Amino acid sequence: MQDPYSERMSASETRAASGLALVFAFRMLGMFMVLPVLATYGMDLQGATPALIGLAIGAYGLTQAVLQIPFGMLSDRLGRLPVIYFGLLLFALGAGLAAMADSIWGVIAGRVLQGAGAISAAVMALLSDLTREQHRTKAMAMIGMSIGLSFALAMVVGPLLTQAFGLSGLFWITAALALLGGVIVATLPRAEQHLQHRESGLAKQALGATLRHPDLLRLDFSILALHAILMASFVALPLALVEDAALPKENHWWVYLAALGIGFLAMIPFIIYGEKKRQMRRVLLGAVGVLLLCELFFWLFGHGLWALVLGMVIFFTAFNLLEASLPSLISKVAPAGGKGTAMGVYSTSQFLGAGLGGVLGGWLYQVGGLDLVFVVCAALAALWLLVVRSMREPPYVSGLRLPLSEAARANPDLTEQLLAVPGVSDAVVLPDEGAAYVKVDMQKVDRAELDRLVA
Template identity: 75%
Template sequence: MQDPYNGRMSAGEMRAAGGLSLVFAFRMLGMFMVLPVLATYGMGLEGATPALIGLAIGAYGLTQAALQIPFGMLSDRIGRLPVIYAGLLVFAAGAALAACADSIWGVIAGRVLQGVGAISAAVMALLSDLTREQHRTKAMALIGMSIGLSFAAAMVMGPLLTRHFGLAGLFWVTAMMALLGILIMLTMPKAPVRLSHRESGVARQALAATLRNGDLLRLDFGILVLHAVLMASFVALPLALVDLGGLPREEHWWVYLVALLAGFVGMIPFIVYGEKKRRMKHVLAGAVAVLLACELFFWLGGVGLHGLVLGMVVFFAAFNLLEASLPSLISKVAPAGGKGTAMGVYSTSQFLGAALGGILGGWLYQLGGLPVVFAGCALLCLAWLVVAVGMREPPYVTGVRLSLSPTAVRNTRLATQLLAVPGVSDAVVIADEAAVYLKIDALTLDREAVDRLIS
């Protein structure tokens, strides 16, 4: 049995992981760059209102949420590459439509079309096809890192590009990034076969159980609220920097740069503490409480530029901590063989939250201005805090998929025998894949006993 924990990635695996991470990064960069500028520049579009600006910010999430899982399943049928190429072309077409628009409705239509290019599930499935089991977690972590870096870069690049090229120019840059993603895809190594892998794709058989799992639903609610608060806040924060901080919109980039860098550094000790001391529930609940405090701080108003910058530093520290820890918690809580399905529902909740947050933020601003937006975000955070406090401390386990010998596949008691091995907390045998999915505590696992049973 190949060791699922050690060894180096091959050159082909590194190329696949790096290339797909760039595809993800370029696509998400295009999604995120409009966040810090649409509220301040979008009001110059014909027919623009605060409510419609909010709709434009969150519109992509509606189609993304609806198509995320279906397109992942479609890639199992017709292949990964056709879905990915089509998705990137549609995304580029949506950006071009928004770039050519002179009304807010044209921008909304472009954002909706961008969301139709829902390729995340297909990209993750292709990554599973191109990497060995023992390196898949590292490859997926690389993609997660690329998404986080793209968000940070977008907060700075969006205001700078819009300052020099306008809102239309920003969307044209977004379209070019999608086309660049297609060029990167052309360099990908060929996958010999599409693999059936329940840890990276949605399995219909696991969907009902996932939707009934209370701990997973708490985390799904959390990511929905987190991105709803993010999108609603970005309807208000750029305007607050202008109205309360007196900072011209062309200078907003440095605020986001300072806030994101300081926030990133600030979250690291809490992540380390939570994982090392196995107290991630307390860290999660604390971060939600900090997010709530930030929204109440913004709601007070009259804080001036320095107060806004300080509040945004703390806001992004809490946001980055939650954004990084929630997927890890999904991996811990999901049953053996159910991570891919759990992540599919989680991603759908994330995009749905982005859509609801943009729409809600724009409507609340139109209803009562900045204080009402921040008050609405505070109420969402309060609801999440109530849910988070009630969750259980997650199990500190890792999911692995191991291939089975023909003899082991025929062993009808294999799952029961594996559960008796120290360090194994869950086991699911999938005979059709000749594989077993385990949830293990790497610190206490008896690897030799597992090896004997599966081979």
């Protein structure tokens, strides 16, 4: 029998975490493989205009933003698996619809339907059901890594697959990946119970406080602006490589490979500095400033191949840094028991930004060409910099969920006793859920005393 306090993940936990990480990765591949190719190959579709290409790029984000939180709540009521299977089926049907389309409107409809499969919250809730408390952070980190790697892979593989099989073939591959994700889910261990877990799931009671929290709102705006800039830029950058750098669209993959690879390695020292030296606010401000300078560089100097490659390397260094650090900041800033809700609002903001960025980028290019896209992206980055300037340095704390014994549930003074433990900055006790949520400084907390109080 597996020791419930073992420091090693069990075989079933490892299988669940790796399987769900693959499901996430397949969905992200399907979402992002079209990003570097739709602006170039999509213009051959009937009725295509730059504005409609932008809508096709961002359409999935609009439906994801609308349905992300409702699907998470639905999984609490109907069960995780039915919602996940239904979402993956919608995603596959949307990809099939886009693959069979010969007009831009058919591709837009397919992307809208793809986005309707908004299963991220349900997958995270299932992960909580299938892993023990002490391994949940590790399991979530596996999913986070899979998302980052799938984005990088999509930017390189998308152009190669489109060159080999065309835009229609790319969408059919996307549909197959979604169905394969369903097969993987079917092979996962079955959860014994649906766990209420406010660190990974949405709690309606915490929604009001989340939407009133100034620093959480700043971070929500940050991810919205980041993905709006990304999507708008990738309406323009593939076209800039063709128009200004005379690089055939079949060869764009090596530019993205170089930019993402170097950018990933270059951001690692800044992540380490921000966490070790507790300077995440400075890292955030610096990365936003670099993103602003990149857009100005594209506008003023991005008229040759090597100038565009250099700009993209720096762009992806800042992008990767922000994509990795913003969820960490949400985790630090969210109140005890509020991380899952904060992440739900954050994810909704991310998808909304992607949708708006695609639509805006296509329309700007149609109205004023590449220069207008880069100028407006720079203006959005400048606004973002103003929004986060007044953000406080985040508390360097981690969230824990502590299961309560029967005696601890009946203790009316437990909240005060938890707050009195050195290193604890916030605590919420929920006897009905049988758990306490605490925010702790891992360098200072007396974990043995926490365990004694809840036991």
